[in-house]
Amino acid sequence: MSGGRSAPATTATTPQGLPLLLDGVTYRYGRTRSATAPAGLGPLSLEVRAGEFLCVVGPSGSGKSTLLSLLAGFLRPQAGVIRLGDTPVTGPDPRLTLVQQEAALFSWRTVAGNVSFGLEQRRLPRAERDGRVGDALRLVGLEGYGGRRVHELSGGQRQRVSLARALALQPRLLLLDEPFSALDDRTRTVLADELLGIWWSRKVTVVFVTHNLEEALALGQRVVALRGGEVALDAPARELDVARLRETLE
Amino acid sequence: MTPRTPAADPAPPRTRSPRWQVLSWQLIGLALILGVWWLVTEGLGLYPPYVFPSPAQVWTEISYGLWGTGPQDGKLLSALAGSLRRVLTGYGIAVVLGALVGLLMGAWRPLRAALGAYLTGIQSVPSIAFVPFAILFFGLNERAVLFVVILEGFIPVALAVSGALLNVPPALRIAGRTLGARGLSLTTGVLLPAALPNVLTGLRTAWSFAWRALVGAELLISGVASIGEQLEVGRATANVALVLASIIIIGIIGGLFDTLLRALEGRVRRDYGLEVTP
Numbered sequence: 238m239s240g241g242r243s244a245p246a247t248t249a250t251t252p253q254g255l256p257l258l259l260d261g262v263t264y265r266y267g268r269t270r271s272a273t274a275p276a277g278l279g280p281l282s283l284e285v286r287a288g289e290f291l292c293v294v295g296p297s298g299s300g301k302s303t304l305l306s307l308l309a310g311f312l313r314p315q316a317g318v319i320r321l322g323d324t325p326v327t328g329p330d331p332r333l334t335l336v337q338q339e340a341a342l343f344s345w346r347t348v349a350g351n352v353s354f355g356l357e358q359r360r361l362p363r364a365e366r367d368g369r370v371g372d373a374l375r376l377v378g379l380e381g382y383g384g385r386r387v388h389e390l391s392g393g394q395r396q397r398v399s400l401a402r403a404l405a406l407q408p409r410l411l412l413l414d415e416p417f418s419a420l421d422d423r424t425r426t427v428l429a430d431e432l433l434g435i436w437w438s439r440k441v442t443v444v445f446v447t448h449n450l451e452e453a454l455a456l457g458q459r460v461v462a463l464r465g466g467e468v469a470l471d472a473p474a475r476e477l478d479v480a481r482l483r484e485t486l487e
Numbered sequence: 488m489t490p491r492t493p494a495a496d497p498a499p500p501r502t503r504s505p506r507w508q509v510l511s512w513q514l515i516g517l518a519l520i521l522g523v524w525w526l527v528t529e530g531l532g533l534y535p536p537y538v539f540p541s542p543a544q545v546w547t548e549i550s551y552g553l554w555g556t557g558p559q560d561g562k563l564l565s566a567l568a569g570s571l572r573r574v575l576t577g578y579g580i581a582v583v584l585g586a587l588v589g590l591l592m593g594a595w596r597p598l599r600a601a602l603g604a605y606l607t608g609i610q611s612v613p614s615i616a617f618v619p620f621a622i623l624f625f626g627l628n629e630r631a632v633l634f635v636v637i638l639e640g641f642i643p644v645a646l647a648v649s650g651a652l653l654n655v656p657p658a659l660r661i662a663g664r665t666l667g668a669r670g671l672s673l674t675t676g677v678l679l680p681a682a683l684p685n686v687l688t689g690l691r692t693a694w695s696f697a698w699r700a701l702v703g704a705e706l707l708i709s710g711v712a713s714i715g716e717q718l719e720v721g722r723a724t725a726n727v728a729l730v731l732a733s734i735i736i737i738g739i740i741g742g743l744f745d746t747l748l749r750a751l752e753g754r755v756r757r758d759y760g761l762e763v764t765p
């Protein structure tokens with residue numbers, strides 16, 4: 238990319254989503270396999286199409302965060318493989334970005350500084366960084382907030398920065414771990430709408446973890462329900478309703 | 488984003504008193520202390536001047552010692568210059584050394600496990616206890632003083648840096664890694680900046696340790712022009728005014744540096760949003 242300051246974040250220049258494949262992925266916490274089944278995940282097989290919006294639901298402790306840590310390369314599966322596009326994920330991977338539950342922003346940097354952090358790691362030239370930071374902030378509705386200190390933001394705005402920070406890297410797989418759970422319903426709905434808009438325009442593959450069933454049904458094209466580290470249900474969102482999901486998870 | 492009407496603005500919080508108010512209370516405190524001191528010495532004459540001199544007599548000692556022009560004057564000034572040079576050298580070396588050791592201990596847990604307890608142990612030994620060893624090892628000279636200052640200064644820095652690094656919230660570490668930082672860039676880009684406020688607290692502790700250690704060592708290691716030596720000279724010549732003058736100067740210098748470091752720390756903490764700004 239020649240990447241000028243004015244380069245818009247169009248789908249033409251943005252790399253599109255990659256398909257994700259999990260085959261027999263297993264992860265257990267703890268050193269040895271004790272008598273009681275240790276906590277963890279799998280074996281789990283799953284296929285996510287390129288550009289799909291997948292929601293993962295499940296009760297607390299069902300392995301949702303473990304799944305995302307595996308996908309993000311922070312944990313290595315003890316068995317099975319995870320493939321993103323044509324190559325396996327074996328560690329933190331530049332093709333994907335994780336957005337955490339709490340917006341873990343860098344308080345020593347400004348809003349713009351937070352968004353440009355990942356771009357600096359990639360040693361992008363200044364002009365392109367500035368352009369991408371501007372685009373990402375515009376995308377999450379924080380135009381003009383670049384110079385602010387992080388602690389001058391509201392919770393919802395922080396979460397937007399966290400999202401912008403991930404989007405600026407133009408990931409081809411976006412992983413979100415209950416990104417809106419700390420927010421009130423209203424802000425949550427607004428941000429969810431924005432996320433859908435971004436997903437739509439960027440054609441990025443999304444794995445969105447939430448324990449909010451309504452949210453999962455509203456956002457996802459497809460919903461996977463985890464229970465005890467295994468897939469209890471995997472269906473298109475339009476074929477599901479909250480009652481059915483709740484029943485499965487009980 | 489939202490339009491603000493001036494009338495709707497909340498009143499500024501009143502929890503913090505303005506700076507001049509604090510200052511005026513401090514001045515009142517100073518006046519009180521000087522008043523009591525004057526009362527028990529000159530006022531009521533409870534003690535003879537050669538046992539407990541009055542504020543005026545100590546002030547005379549300070550002014551001749553610092554900016555007097557007679558042949559016997561100006562000794563406090565050269566002593567102070569020597570001490571400052573020594574403590575700044577020692578403190579500088581201690582900070583660099585402590586930062587290095589702290590970085591290593593923070594990066595590699597076994598090292599912290601192996602050393603941490605002993606460093607804390609050494610720290611609990613009063614610095615003056617190391618002076619005899621320093622004298623025997625280095626001789627009665629400046630290096631012996633520097634040794635004690637560096638030893639006392641570097642430990643709080645090392646402990647603060649390693650502790651602060653290990654206490655960086657995992658979420659920040661994960662954020663850094665998912666954004667592409669790793670190894671050295673993770674340390675310099677995320678871990679160290681996140682640790683900075685706690686490191687600064689350590690630097691302040693290290694300063695006070697180093698300054699105390701310096702005075703203690705100088706007191707015993709004669710022959711180097713120093714503020715500690717002035718204390719010893721005052722004792723040997725039964726010049727109580729000189730002793731008190733030295734103590735006051737030691738207190739003022741220590742406090743000034745502490746204030747300076749505290750200001751820096753406060754500034755960083757406000758930038759990080761760790762403190763409520765008035």
Ligand SMILES: Nc1ncnc2c1ncn2[C@@H]1O[C@H](COP(=O)(O)OP(=O)(O)OP(=O)(O)O)[C@@H](O)[C@H]1O
Nearest residue numbers: 266267276277296297298299300301302303304448
């Ligand atoms: N670091 C760890 N060490 C040991 N066990 C762990 C660890 N992290 C998670 N677990 C266990 O693994 C299981 C799955 O945890 P995970 O965090 O993936 O759940 P979750 O679905 O994200 O739950 P929540 O909705 O509460 O965030 C739980 O039983 C948990 O206790």
Ligand SMILES: [Mg+2]
Nearest residue numbers: 301302303414
């Ligand atoms: Mg979780």
